[in-house]
Amino acid sequence: MAATAKVLKAQAREGVGKGAAREMRRQGLVPAVIYGDKKAPVTIAIPYKDAHKYIYAGGFLSHIIELDVDGTKHRVIPRDYQLDPVKDFPIHVDFLRVGKGTKLNVQVHVHFINEEASPGLKRGGTLNIVHHTLDLTVSADNIPEEVTVDLTGLDIGDTIHISSIKLPAGVADHSHEEDVTIATIVAPSALKSAGDADEAAEGEAAEPKAE
Numbered sequence: 001m002a003a004t005a006k007v008l009k010a011q012a013r014e015g016v017g018k019g020a021a022r023e024m025r026r027q028g029l030v031p032a033v034i035y036g037d038k039k040a041p042v043t044i045a046i047p048y049k050d051a052h053k054y055i056y057a058g059g060f061l062s063h064i065i066e067l068d069v070d071g072t073k074h075r076v077i078p079r080d081y082q083l084d085p086v087k088d089f090p091i092h093v094d095f096l097r098v099g100k101g102t103k104l105n106v107q108v109h110v111h112f113i114n115e116e117a118s119p120g121l122k123r124g125g126t127l128n129i130v131h132h133t134l135d136l137t138v139s140a141d142n143i144p145e146e147v148t149v150d151l152t153g154l155d156i157g158d159t160i161h162i163s164s165i166k167l168p169a170g171v172a173d174h175s176h177e178e179d180v181t182i183a184t185i186v187a188p189s190a191l192k193s194a195g196d197a198d199e200a201a202e203g204e205a206a207e208p209k210a211e
Helices: 018-026 048-056 189-206
Strands: 006-012 029-036 039-047 065-069 072-083 090-097 103-113 126-129 133-139 146-150 159-161 181-186
Touching: 006 048, 018 029, 018 090, 029 048, 039 048, 039 065, 048 072, 048 090, 103 126, 103 181
Parallel strands: 006 065, 029 090, 103 146
Antiparallel strands: 006 039, 029 039, 065 072, 072 090, 103 133, 126 181, 159 181
């Protein structure tokens, strides 16, 4: 399922530099810039409350936003943002213009389903998640909200690689790792301890006793 574009009100800003940025923040605004698509950058300001809400809602850098700048619409995706190093509130946002058919590299959340249908988890195994998000190349018109991983039939010791799941149409892996490991099903510590004890006992039995 593709993410729906959110609409965010913004206003053009004239002043640049630290002084102008401080004044904007005093007014409850966050300085931002729109760039890309072979057009000149546009400096804007967005309401602090909206910037804070969207950033902390999760998935900020993988959602298309429609910026309404004083009545002019810009279709963008957030590419970066800065937080105050002490107080963690947003102090600047970069937006990239996106056209129809634009390809983007984004991080998409992984959602696991059918845990109750996994023999390994039913036996007390643990789902060890290696990657909660995946680096994917997607079309700006069809950014998936999440990637689904079905745990049906998986047992202790099984590993889930990106090659073993079905990515949405038009979506490709952008990771630098070869065949990314998404998760593994590991044995519970009680089973591991029992197995170690069994192995140790077998090892002792295999050693010839001294005369």
